[in-house]
Amino acid sequence: MITAANDTVPLRVTFVGHVDHGKSTLIGRILFDAGALSTAARADLRREEDGTIDFAFAVDALREERERHITIDTTRTPFVSETRPYEIIDAPGHPEFLKNMLSGATSADTAVLIVDASLGLEEQTFRHALLLRLVGVQRILVAVNKMDLCDFDEERYRALAGETEVLLGSIGSASFATVPISARHGDNVFHRSDRTPWYEGPTILEALDVLPVEPERSHPLRFPVQDVLERDGHTLLLGRVEGGSIQPGRPVRLLPRDELARVREVRSLDGRLDGAAAGDCPAIVVDAGGLRRGDVLVDPNHLPLTVESARVTVFWMRGSVSIPTEGAIGEARVATQLVPVRIRAVNRRFESATLDEIPERDCLAETDVAEVVLDFERPIVLETHNDFPPLGRITIESSQDVLAAGIVRGGEA
């Protein structure tokens, strides 16, 4: 059912955890209980032999997913609760689909980490928790699922909730709620269960409904130039204001060339000319020439870093590579900048499925998480992820593939 809350910004929630712990089933259950499935989608749900419904069919729409009973790719489904709109992002739990899990996680502001009550923490529980931390998803709800398979045993729940909290704490994360559920039967998902009388906390939906949509942090002006358009004798700099605001007449510093300029004109999409703020996609005219995609207009009094080397924590996604790399391995992307990059050194290296440190630092293998030192072919504008995520997110891509994703820790000599 769609309500008036539909005109506000949705909360984007990704569902992660080990394969078969019940991610797709929980999402299907939420959509079903919310009345968000169409008649056709409801008819499409498969009934199991014991009469219960296979809710995973609501999101696993690919033929291969249904035949193999797995989620291959991330699915994004909108739905509206009584208080707010959501975008629900399913994530595959199989290790070979980690890039799809990450694609979902990088578009979320909140995560539900699902743990199977009978199986406990497994490989992808660790790995997904670490990857959430790596891409900056800080709000995590832990759902201890399949409580029906352990007779809604309070002790089992307490033990697993504790173990999960220890895991999250060890990587610098924490949960804001832990809920004992059965996605298949609907306990504590939308409706409070009478089979967990010992549990007094919120249901999944109650816990999510009260979360604020992440507030935008105030930050000095950051406007990465996305494209340049010649129009009516003016050079329009197209882009999105990532931080702060921009008005006609204000001074800006142009990076990485390090030059001062003044804003002549700000044209908003709706025709306003008085300025633009974070999130807006205006066109800017400045009194300087020769600008191009990748240049960044910033507040002259609050500069980001302009560096040729940086310390970065990355998740390595494709094949293995020896370190240092021979020359550039691809291009590093930060905001709209693309700069050829080499990996100079590995400072620390971890096995993402176990969180164990790997002593060998002369290579990176697929699914490793590592702190590395990058050398850029020319100066690049960035900030630490802690200071400002839009300029602290980095990907490394070859012409064919995304090789790595991570966050900036700091500049490096």
Add this chain to the structure above:
Amino acid sequence: VTTDRLSRLEAESVYVIREARARFTNLALLWSIGKDSTTLLWLCRKAFFGEIPFPVVHIDTTFKFPEMYAFRDEWARRWNLDLKIARNDDALSRGVSYETHDALTCCDQLKTVALKQAIAREGYDALLVGIRRDEHGVRAKERFFSPRDDAFRWNYEDQPAELWDHYHTGREEGDHFRVHPLLGWTEIDVWRYTQREGLPVNELYFSRGGLRYRSLGCMPITKPMPSEARTIGAIVDELESTDVSERSGRAQDKEELDTMQKLRALGYM
């Protein structure tokens, strides 16, 4: 900072549209004349302040509603579009039509093959397409930037990673990209935005004699639904209380459970 949903969606789409124009050398917009791609077209006009700096392609099966052709020609003129019409004349001269062939064959020949011909002729390396995730379960799996090989296949089992808004545009020789700026919009968002922006609306979407079209396709396989909605406001009210899916009037989707997936794997939009 704006927290209004439509402005956020607009900004997201404009960012994606500009990214496509910046990263590709021969971009085009696919305009089906329906509400979604008309919204996309409007967003392209706004992204580049009135003039769209790339061609607008209509894949003409010749089986569209007369009201759609009239709408196309009027607004192509008023918006000064570089309109290209792509038609599979070879198939049409062989007599491919809904009277003699099944819907899957017609879609493949008159849409997919017509588009392949246009790509071969014009050398497009990327196409802006107005699909939305909420249209269909399989579409919910789409990326904003989605590569297709030279046979138009969508490799949905091994899509490239799409991290934050760092859209990857690397491709093999012969591949092209589908770019989907409206992925995050719902059907109701499109109507609310159409109303907010004062966009023209094809009369087929409004109730006539107790029936209206919710989705526009080829005339022989597109059925109207019972409705009294004669304004955009009434359409929004109607959609807020229905649980029938949007494409239920499109016959090609119903022939088989996974027809949509087959069509998309073959390169159908």
